[in-house]
Amino acid sequence: MKxxxxxxxxxxxxxxxxxxxxxLEIKNRIFLIDCxxxxxxxxxxxxxxxxxxxxxxISHLHGDHFFGLIGLVSTFTLxxxxxxxxxxxxxxIQEIIKxxxxxxxxxxxxxxFFHELESNESEIIFEDEKVVVKTIPLKHRVYTNGFLFQxxxxxxxxxxxxxxxxxxxxxxxxxxxxxxxxxxxxxxxxKNAELTFDPIAPKKYAFCSDTAYHEAILPxxxxxxxxxxxxTFLQSEESLAKKTLHSTSKEAATIALKANVKQLIxxxxxxxxxxxxxxREEAAAIFSEVxxxxxxxxxxx
Amino acid sequence: MKxxxxxxxxxxxxxxxxxxxxxLEIKNRIFLIDCxxxxxxxxxxxxxxxxxxxxxxISHLHGDHFFGLIGLVSTFTLxxxxxxxxxxxxxxIQEIIKxxxxxxxxxxxxxxFFHELESNESEIIFEDEKVVVKTIPLKHRVYTNGFLFQxxxxxxxxxxxxxxxxxxxxxxxxxxxxxxxxxxxxxxxxKNAELTFDPIAPKKYAFCSDTAYHEAILPxxxxxxxxxxxxTFLQSEESLAKKTLHSTSKEAATIALKANVKQLIxxxxxxxxxxxxxxREEAAAIFSEVxxxxxxxxxxx
Numbered sequence: 001m002k003x004x005x006x007x008x009x010x011x012x013x014x015x016x017x018x019x020x021x022x023x024l025e026i027k028n029r030i031f032l033i034d035c036x037x038x039x040x041x042x043x044x045x046x047x048x049x050x051x052x053x054x055x056x057x058i059s060h061l062h063g064d065h066f067f068g069l070i071g072l073v074s075t076f077t078l079x080x081x082x083x084x085x086x087x088x089x090x091x092x093i094q095e096i097i098k099x100x101x102x103x104x105x106x107x108x109x110x111x112x113f114f115h116e117l118e119s120n121e122s123e124i125i126f127e128d129e130k131v132v133v134k135t136i137p138l139k140h141r142v143y144t145n146g147f148l149f150q151x152x153x154x155x156x157x158x159x160x161x162x163x164x165x166x167x168x169x170x171x172x173x174x175x176x177x178x179x180x181x182x183x184x185x186x187x188x189x190x191k192n193a194e195l196t197f198d199p200i201a202p203k204k205y206a207f208c209s210d211t212a213y214h215e216a217i218l219p220x221x222x223x224x225x226x227x228x229x230x231x232t233f234l235q236s237e238e239s240l241a242k243k244t245l246h247s248t249s250k251e252a253a254t255i256a257l258k259a260n261v262k263q264l265i266x267x268x269x270x271x272x273x274x275x276x277x278x279x280r281e282e283a284a285a286i287f288s289e290v291x292x293x294x295x296x297x298x299x300x301x
Numbered sequence: 302m303k304x305x306x307x308x309x310x311x312x313x314x315x316x317x318x319x320x321x322x323x324x325l326e327i328k329n330r331i332f333l334i335d336c337x338x339x340x341x342x343x344x345x346x347x348x349x350x351x352x353x354x355x356x357x358x359i360s361h362l363h364g365d366h367f368f369g370l371i372g373l374v375s376t377f378t379l380x381x382x383x384x385x386x387x388x389x390x391x392x393x394i395q396e397i398i399k400x401x402x403x404x405x406x407x408x409x410x411x412x413x414f415f416h417e418l419e420s421n422e423s424e425i426i427f428e429d430e431k432v433v434v435k436t437i438p439l440k441h442r443v444y445t446n447g448f449l450f451q452x453x454x455x456x457x458x459x460x461x462x463x464x465x466x467x468x469x470x471x472x473x474x475x476x477x478x479x480x481x482x483x484x485x486x487x488x489x490x491x492k493n494a495e496l497t498f499d500p501i502a503p504k505k506y507a508f509c510s511d512t513a514y515h516e517a518i519l520p521x522x523x524x525x526x527x528x529x530x531x532x533t534f535l536q537s538e539e540s541l542a543k544k545t546l547h548s549t550s551k552e553a554a555t556i557a558l559k560a561n562v563k564q565l566i567x568x569x570x571x572x573x574x575x576x577x578x579x580x581r582e583e584a585a586a587i588f589s590e591v592x593x594x595x596x597x598x599x600x601x602x
Contacts, residue, residue, distance in 0.1 A: 011376075011379055012341060012372070012375075012376045012379060013339075013341050013342050013372065014342065014345060015342055015345050015346055037338055037339070037341070037368075037369065037372045038314075038338070038339060038342065040313060040314050040338070041314050041315065041316055041339065044315060044316050045316055061401075061404045061405045062405050062407070063371065063372055063375045063401075063405060063407070067371055067372045067375075068338065070364065070368055071313070071314065071338045071364055071368045074313075074364045074368075075312075075313045078312055078313060090404075092404040095400065095404075096400055096401055096404065099396065099397055099400060100362075100364075100397055103362045103391075103393040103396075103397065103443075104362045104363050104364060104443060105442060105443050106363070106364070141406060142404075142405060142406045
């Protein structure tokens with residue numbers, strides 16, 4: 001997986017910082033997560049080809065997470081896109097986008113499909129042969145979901161020594177990789193475990209923004225490889241965090257610890273802070289495997 | 302008047318160019334004309350204080366002229382704005398903005414007033430003691446207006462030699478400046494023309510984007526000091542200009558010539574052209590007083 005942070009600051013676009021959007025590359029699929037104003041320019045700066053984006057996931061209908069969506073949808077039209085585009089987001093997102101397309105008399109020629117979300121339970125919203133995406137219901141001032149991106153478990157790996165030792169014909173390899181036992185010509189059954197190694201463990205990435213401290217997400221994000229969790233405030237602004245249903249850096253770290261994730265990425269910093277290093281310091285006291293998101297930063301895992 | 306070009310390129314925001322928006326400072330009023338995606342950042346880069354903007358004029362509902370509006374309206378809320386904001390634009394603009402404010406549960410605490418336009422005749426849409434703003438109905442794929450910004454004629458200037466010669470008391474000066482004749486103690490009437498000079502000629506700025514070549518605008522923009530006219534294409538792409546109801550640089554210059562304007566500013570260049578100098582060259586062959594808009598450029602007149 002490769003995660004490119006296009007923007008990770010709260011509230012408003014500024015000269016050198018951008019509100020939330022990210023590109024997740026997973027099993028050769030390119031997913032756009034949130035799409036604040038300025039996302040198009042950030043995509044260009046980070047050399048992401050627009051035509052590669054076929055699925056967009058919007059967490060909630062606050063401007064710093066989706067005001068760039070209508071512009072991107074329109075630019076796709078100008079770029080003569082023909083491929084279908086799928087947008088996953090809260091109920092209402094379809095009305096917002098379609099109203100503007102209708103009034104600007106600029107209906108796309110490509111297929112534009114909305115998958116509106118309104119459940120308060122985690123649900124699978126996308127699945128293909130290699131990837132599953134589930135919602136992570138969050139606790140915020142409006143209906144909000146995080147998203148869990150999971151690779152599906154791959155094929156088992158052939159133990160070539162064992163396979164050759166039993167003189168198994170190549171035409172059975174695919175069956176073995178998919179987990180089947182093999183019956184030899186002499187009738188003996190060889191267990192799959194003897195012929196294969198475990199596949200590479202599938203990776204999981206959880207995106208959680210915006211949310212108050214919310215332990216209900218723990219079962220969903222348990223053991224993920226990477227958790228992006230919002231940390232809008234430092235603990236010194238705890239009361240403001242509570243009031244606005246955002247998290248402090250300490251709270252994000254506590255969630256990471258309790259969910260036993262491998263790595264925590266912090267983001268969604270309030271623009272009141274001039275030095276974001278304090279976010280890392282505050283979190284690291286609780287959960288050491290913490291890094292800071294920043295616009296243009298790339299994480300590979 | 303001072304005109305700051307925040308963005309003057311067509312179609313989409315790019316790494317180093319922005320779609321249409323401008324700030325016009327006129328008689329200490331700050332007007333925002335169009336508001337494409339990225340306008341907030343351009344305002345910051347050009348050090349325009351957000352709180353000074355009280356009136357926004359939107360030409361039409363194509364994204365490259367208004368997709369930044371919802372973000373700006375929302376940012377005003379985050380900045381704790383309390384002053385009224387007036388938005389002038391095509392019918393539908395209110396629905397677009399209010400739908401998003403409602404779904405994001407972020408209703409402004411300041412007064413937000415929409416002045417929706419639907420007339421195909423030029424009309425006065427704003428007037429106070431020093432400034433008048435009129436629409437300039439344009440010819441485009443959707444309902445579109447340009448805007449004519451006019452200073453009102455100021456007070457007449459006292460001819461101090463004449464005034465002192467007649468020994469006129471200072472308490473009559475305001476009457477004289479407002480154009481009245483004066484009756485002396487001896488009953489003699491002194492005509493105002495003898496006591497004053499003409500006031501500074503009021504300035505006029507016409508913003509015309511987007512539009513096909515459209516001579517119907519000539520009576521409205523006649524003799525303006527500065528005309529900003531779109532030139533999306535060069536004459537080599539004349540057929541494309543016709544098809545998309547845009548103008549070529551040559552056509553913009555022809556309009557400037559026929560309207561007898563003092564200066565022409567070109568903008569709204571298609572991003573297909575790497576060198577915008579050709580726009581100036583093409584126009585200058587017809588109308589010599591032509592300059593190119595560019596993002597961040599300031600014109601004072």
